[in-house]
Amino acid sequence: MENQQKRKHNFRQEPRKKPKSDNEGGSFSGLGAKLMSKMGWKEGQGLGREKQGMSEPIQVTLRGTRGGVGAVKEKSEQQIREERRKAELNGETYVEDSEEEERMQRRKKKSTAASTAAPKPKKTIFDLEAAGMQVPRTLQSIVDATTGQATSTSALRLRGDEIPFQTSLAGRVQREVAAFGEAVDAIQTDSKNIEFEMDRLYAELEGLSVQIAEIQDISARLEALRTEKDFSAVCDGLKALRAAYPSKDLQREAVAAIHSHFTSQIAGWTPASDPLEHVACSLSEVRGIIDPSTQAAAAEYQPPSSELARPISVFAPYPHDNEYRNRRSTTLYQSMMLSWWPHFHTAMINDLELEGPSAAAFIRAIEVWKPVLPPFIFQRVTKEIKRKVSAALQQWNPRKAIKHKSSSPLPNWVFDWLPYDSDMLSEAMPKLRSLVQLWPVQRGVIPGIQLWKKAFPGEIEQLLVKQLLPRLAAYLRDDFEFNPAEQNLEPISAITSWCGVLPARIIAELLHAEFFASKFFHTLHSWLTFEGRNFEEIGEWLSWWKKSVFPEEINEVAIIERDWEEAYKLVIAALDLEGPELEKLTLPAAAEPRHSPSPETPQFSKSINTEPPRSARQEIEETTFKDVVEAWCAEENLLLIPLRKADEKTGQPLFRITASATGKGGVVAYMKGDVIWAQNKKDKSVWEPVGLEEGLVARAEGK
Numbered sequence: 001m002e003n004q005q006k007r008k009h010n011f012r013q014e015p016r017k018k019p020k021s022d023n024e025g026g027s028f029s030g031l032g033a034k035l036m037s038k039m040g041w042k043e044g045q046g047l048g049r050e051k052q053g054m055s056e057p058i059q060v061t062l063r064g065t066r067g068g069v070g071a072v073k074e075k076s077e078q079q080i081r082e083e084r085r086k087a088e089l090n091g092e093t094y095v096e097d098s099e100e101e102e103r104m105q106r107r108k109k110k111s112t113a114a115s116t117a118a119p120k121p122k123k124t125i126f127d128l129e130a131a132g133m134q135v136p137r138t139l140q141s142i143v144d145a146t147t148g149q150a151t152s153t154s155a156l157r158l159r160g161d162e163i164p165f166q167t168s169l170a171g172r173v174q175r176e177v178a179a180f181g182e183a184v185d186a187i188q189t190d191s192k193n194i195e196f197e198m199d200r201l202y203a204e205l206e207g208l209s210v211q212i213a214e215i216q217d218i219s220a221r222l223e224a225l226r227t228e229k230d231f232s233a234v235c236d237g238l239k240a241l242r243a244a245y246p247s248k249d250l251q252r253e254a255v256a257a258i259h260s261h262f263t264s265q266i267a268g269w270t271p272a273s274d275p276l277e278h279v280a281c282s283l284s285e286v287r288g289i290i291d292p293s294t295q296a297a298a299a300e301y302q303p304p305s306s307e308l309a310r311p312i313s314v315f316a317p318y319p320h321d322n323e324y325r326n327r328r329s330t331t332l333y334q335s336m337m338l339s340w341w342p343h344f345h346t347a348m349i350n351d352l353e354l355e356g357p358s359a360a361a362f363i364r365a366i367e368v369w370k371p372v373l374p375p376f377i378f379q380r381v382t383k384e385i386k387r388k389v390s391a392a393l394q395q396w397n398p399r400k401a402i403k404h405k406s407s408s409p410l411p412n413w414v415f416d417w418l419p420y421d422s423d424m425l426s427e428a429m430p431k432l433r434s435l436v437q438l439w440p441v442q443r444g445v446i447p448g449i450q451l452w453k454k455a456f457p458g459e460i461e462q463l464l465v466k467q468l469l470p471r472l473a474a475y476l477r478d479d480f481e482f483n484p485a486e487q488n489l490e491p492i493s494a495i496t497s498w499c500g501v502l503p504a505r506i507i508a509e510l511l512h513a514e515f516f517a518s519k520f521f522h523t524l525h526s527w528l529t530f531e532g533r534n535f536e537e538i539g540e541w542l543s544w545w546k547k548s549v550f551p552e553e554i555n556e557v558a559i560i561e562r563d564w565e566e567a568y569k570l571v572i573a574a575l576d577l578e579g580p581e582l583e584k585l586t587l588p589a590a591a592e593p594r595h596s597p598s599p600e601t602p603q604f605s606k607s608i609n610t611e612p613p614r615s616a617r618q619e620i621e622e623t624t625f626k627d628v629v630e631a632w633c634a635e636e637n638l639l640l641i642p643l644r645k646a647d648e649k650t651g652q653p654l655f656r657i658t659a660s661a662t663g664k665g666g667v668v669a670y671m672k673g674d675v676i677w678a679q680n681k682k683d684k685s686v687w688e689p690v691g692l693e694e695g696l697v698a699r700a701e702g703k
Contacts, residue, residue: 052089054082214245218253225257234261235282242289254290255332262336269343272351272358275365283372291333334374341377344369348384354392355413363416385420393427398435399637408448409435415451425456429463430661434637436467441475442490444497453501464502469510472498476514482523484541489549496551508557511550516563517590520545524567528574529582535575542567566590625674632692633657638700643668647687652677659701667699 033043047053059078075083087094218241225237238254265279283290330338344365352362366381373381393411401409410432414424432452439446453460472495480491492515499507527538546555546564554560566588574585633640641663643654647670658666668679669690678699680686690696 046085052086055085056082214248218245218248218250222253222257226260228261231261231265231279232282234258235286238286238289242286249292250289251292251332254286255336258286258290259336263339266340266343269347270351271344271347271365272361275361275368277368280368280372287333287372290336291331330374334376337372337374337377340369340373341380344381345384348388352388354388354417355411359413359416366420382420385417386423389414389417389421389424390427393424393431396431397637398431399438399635402435402438402440409439410446410448410452412448412451415455418455425459429459432460433463433467436463438634439468441468441471442479442494444494445501449501461502464498465506468498469502469506473510473514476510477518480515480519482519492549496554499551499553504553504557505559508554508560511554512559512563512590516560516567520563521567521570521588521590524570525585525587528570529585531579531582533574535571538571542571563590625671629671629676629692636697636700638697639663639666646670657696657700659697665702667696 041047044055045051046055056078059076061072061074061076063072084094221237221241225234228234228237234257238250238257241250241254262279262283265276269276348362351358353359370378393414396411398409411428414421414428418424435446449460449464476491476495481488495507495510524538524542527533542564550560555564570585570588574582577585630640637659639656639658639660641656641658643656646653650670650672652670652672654668654670656663656666656668658664660666667681669676670687671677675689676692676696677687678690678696680688681699690699
């Protein structure tokens with residue numbers, strides 16, 4: 001171990017290599033420099049083919065700890081040199097945009113502005129005496145307290161050796177003299193403005209005297225209107241007052257003058273007998289005075305026509321709805337009109353009958369007063385109308401209307417109230433659907449349905465296509481038979497009567513499918529293949545069907561035109577056939593094949609009456625008690641709704657019999673044998689047998 005060489009330690013402190021700063025250039029002797037030199041680059045030149053690129057490595061300016069923007073120069077020296085070099089290459093003058101220089105310039109401007117303020121001028125006692133001011137004797141001499149002798153102010157040295165007592169005394173005298181000088185200047189300035197101030201006061205007094213005269217005149221006019229008995233004369237007086245003083249706000253005075261007359265006019269008012277149109281007209285004429293905030297102030301009053309003609313498919317919004325929503329409080333005019341609503345509301349409750357003669361009088365009154373009613377009051381009117389219309393539609397029974405065979409089973413009176421209740425169709429649609437489903441198709445078009453189609457074209461057409469069209473097709477298919485000797489045209493007339501309601505193309509499609517394709521072509525073919533055929537009779541028969549039975553608008557539809565062409569082509573093809581060749585006569589392509597054997601070909605020329613063929617679908621079906629109950633409910637316009645649950649004791653399925661289209665209310669019942677057991681309304685555990693009579697109808701209607 002002793003011979004083992006000891007490890008040598010070197011304790012020399014070698015200086016660390018100083019890192020290069022970001023402003024120092026990089027080394028140009030490395031691998032990158034060699035590669036760039038091979039590509040033709042030389043130190044001091046710019047990059048790129050034209051040598052106009054960057055000539056120095058990018059330097060980054062470091063910002064100190066917690067240093068924000070502007071703490072140091074944002075541009076490095078390398079960036080400034082590069083911008084200067086590019087400006088020289090482009091032939092431009094480089095302008096260094098230094099933010100620090102701008103800051104220094106702003107500070108310099110502020111300091112210059114502060115130092116150049118004009119000093120306040122100072123005046124001596126002699127200057128004040130020269131201006132006409134008498135300086136008090138107490139300020140002309142100062143007593144020296146150290147010697148007890150009086151010293152003249154002219155000989156007082158304010159800027160001599162600093163003597164504290166004398167200096168403070170001089171300062172007080174100087175401040176008092178300056179205060180007196182400022183007071184003198186103010187008095188002289190006021191003395192120059194005295195004449196102008198006098199003129200201003202005289203003009204103000206004249207204006208006040210004019211205002212007093214105007215107020216006295218307005219007061220006299222309003223006092224005269226208070227004793228006036230005619231409402232129109234009061235409104236004329238307000239219009240004259242507005243013409244005399246067009247720039248004055250007379251809203252409060254006008255409402256106060258007209259309020260008592262207005263309340264006396266509507267006291268005991270019956271809209272059913274008198275709509276008070278003259279009162280509404282007079283209010284509209286003075287609307288700009290008593291309610292200048294409304295947009296309709298300058299609108300000229302236009303009374304409604306006596307016929308109340310208006311488009312029923314247009315629902316115009318109230319013109320001042322947005323203005324009323326933006327206003328947070330009512331105006332004086334609106335507060336006055338609040339007294340109108342109780343009288344009209346009471347009359348609507350007691351006297352208004354939507355289907356009676358009073359309806360026209362109330363509609364007239366609403367149209368007369370609508371231009372002058374505030375929006376929120378008119379909304380109350382429409383709300384009450386909607387309530388009454390909804391109640392009347394709930395009481396309308398389509399089945400009873402069909403049974404009575406009245407002139408129109410539809411409630412056409414709703415069109416008078418349609419402008420005030422645009423949602424009426426949604427309430428009437430279930431009843432309309434029931435009416436269309438129950439309407440006897442052999443009676444033709446439903447009276448009054450044209451008005452509903454005009455008011456609601458899309459909804460009514462869709463309802464008729466879904467509910468009525470299949471029934472018309474079944475009626476024509478099952479009840480119509482050809483009999484040239486004694487032809488029954490009731491099914492055809494019942495279908496063609498709907499041409500004014502349903503589009504002609506829909507009626508034409510129905511006739512093509514259920515008349516031409518299924519019956520007409522077969523009958524014509526049978527007649528043409530009969531040996532005793534008479535082409536003259538066949539021609540007259542075709543002409544009679546086309547010109548006398550079918551309307552022109554149906555014959556003009558393309559599909560019906562093709563059917564007639566096929567019929568005449570069939571006749572022409574049969575002209576050259578005789579005997580056994582008649583079997584070669586084929587039906588048109590549009591004709592449907594018969595699934596049942598056709599009856600014997602009748603002797604049309606001899607007018608032989610044949611017994612109509614029986615339908616292939618005549619089957620005897622067993623009628624259950626449930627079918628009887630469903631038929632009775634349909635007759636009474638009631639709904640029989642299965643509840644999908646059973647009675648706990650009997651296990652019989654439960655049903656709800658109700659008159660409501662929503663499926664709620666009514667009475668819960670089940671059927672056992674041929675008896676209906678209804679649930680007691682008070683004690684739901686008790687079930688009572690009931691019959692199909694008025695008592696069950698009343699319970700289903702919630703009475």
